[in-house]
Amino acid sequence: MATDADQARASRRGPRRTREYLLDAAERVVLREGPSASMNAIAAEAGISKPILYRHFGDKAGLYVALADRHIETLLALLREALTRPATRRERTEAAIDAWLRLVEGNPALYRFLVHRGQAEEPEVRDRVAMFQRRLGDALAIGIAAELGLPEDQWPRAQAWAHGIVGMVQAASDWWLDEQPFGREDLTRHLADLIDGAYAHA
Amino acid sequence: MATDADQARASRRGPRRTREYLLDAAERVVLREGPSASMNAIAAEAGISKPILYRHFGDKAGLYVALADRHIETLLALLREALTRPATRRERTEAAIDAWLRLVEGNPALYRFLVHRGQAEEPEVRDRVAMFQRRLGDALAIGIAAELGLPEDQWPRAQAWAHGIVGMVQAASDWWLDEQPFGREDLTRHLADLIDGAYAHA
DNA sequence: GCTAGTGTGTTACCGGCGGTAACTTCTGTC
DNA sequence: GACAGAAGTTACCGCCGGTAACACACTAGC
Numbered sequence A, B: 001m002a003t004d005a006d007q008a009r010a011s012r013r014g015p016r017r018t019r020e021y022l023l024d025a026a027e028r029v030v031l032r033e034g035p036s037a038s039m040n041a042i043a044a045e046a047g048i049s050k051p052i053l054y055r056h057f058g059d060k061a062g063l064y065v066a067l068a069d070r071h072i073e074t075l076l077a078l079l080r081e082a083l084t085r086p087a088t089r090r091e092r093t094e095a096a097i098d099a100w101l102r103l104v105e106g107n108p109a110l111y112r113f114l115v116h117r118g119q120a121e122e123p124e125v126r127d128r129v130a131m132f133q134r135r136l137g138d139a140l141a142i143g144i145a146a147e148l149g150l151p152e153d154q155w156p157r158a159q160a161w162a163h164g165i166v167g168m169v170q171a172a173s174d175w176w177l178d179e180q181p182f183g184r185e186d187l188t189r190h191l192a193d194l195i196d197g198a199y200a201h202a
Numbered sequence C: 001g002c003t004a005g006t007g008t009g010t011t012a013c014c015g016g017c018g019g020t021a022a023c024t025t026c027t028g029t030c
Numbered sequence D: 001g002a003c004a005g006a007a008g009t010t011a012c013c014g015c016c017g018g019t020a021a022c023a024c025a026c027t028a029g030c
Helices: A015-033 A039-046 A050-057 A060-084 A089-106 A108-115 A123-148 A152-179 A184-201 B015-033 B039-046 B050-057 B060-084 B089-106 B108-115 B123-148 B152-179 B184-201
Strands: none
Touching: A015 A039, A015 A050, A015 A060, A015 A108, A039 A050, A039 A060, A050 A060, A060 A089, A060 A108, A060 A123, A089 A108, A089 A152, A089 A184, A108 A123, A108 A152, A123 A152, A123 B152, A152 A184, A152 B123, A152 B152, A152 B184, A184 B152, A184 B184, B015 B039, B015 B050, B015 B060, B015 B108, B039 B050, B039 B060, B050 B060, B060 B089, B060 B108, B060 B123, B089 B108, B089 B152, B089 B184, B108 B123, B108 B152, B123 B152, B152 B184
């Protein structure tokens, strides 16, 4: 089942390449079969046998964490950039939401894996995803505190808002992905309206 | 391991009672060991053998769905009541958030099972939890549309807000549960501020 | 050129899971 | 008291995550 079984032997590539090669195979399987994909299936897809996966990633959680990490850092950087872009507050808000929704729209299977199904089974994976949301929330909290000019003793309030807003965008994305009642731009606008209104009133 | 093994035989109770009895046992195990609890463990806790569980609930997903349903309807009714209570908008908002946070604070394990870990493994359970959030969001959407006096062609906008707000409260709860940076009343107030501000600006 | 060592790969297994088939025991009914 | 049928058990199946033990390539030193 390997896509290039002739290159299966890692000595032709070096360990670094092998790892990427295995992650590519794992990602294909996970995006195709969902997060309940078995290690057997992943090994078969890569054209190798199971113990190799375990040598590289320790256990299933390790593989899934590696899989998530490949995308989390990229996504986080993207969102941080949108949140700190020199522009109006409204534009920054819309840019961040839009970046998020582009991922959701462009690769729903990856989105679900990163945000939901990472939560499956092994707690390590869930922790990794939770940590991603947390880092995102904390980054946003700093922006909110600055935006509202909150003194340091009111930072927890900004954090409450920030983590809430992250969850809001995610939940709205989920609903929108199922329903598709309007285009991406409309959802961006609606959510930005909500957040902007809260800002304006604070 | 049965708490009343002498009553294990269901003929002494009738099938309805048996079902409740089994659900009680299952809930004890799930809240103690997390959602990865095995059917063997649940059967042992109830003092019966595995096939009985399967006769009553079909499969693991069926049991978990039954477990979730016992609480979902109650919680949903509670929240609906808070959302339609005759009071000011602000009071209704706070009442609903407060009801939610009381559950989170009072029984975190149950909360996690209902909202997160229900998402584990079997898709049926995940669907049930998603449906709960959906129903809650839809109920809130009706309230929002009425509150803002939105015409029918703008209902999707109210839905986007509603589902977003549900996710917001949930995500803020998660963060708060981990961090406990302030009391429940403060979180209620912060979130109500956010929502109220958005309302006021809409 | 032979040997030793190291990394890369395999097969074959383990315990435990979800789920089921086949059998036994109890209970109520005529 | 014989019997239908529900209630409950034991013993199994296939599959999973994970591992031990062994086989094959490549390189280094003599």
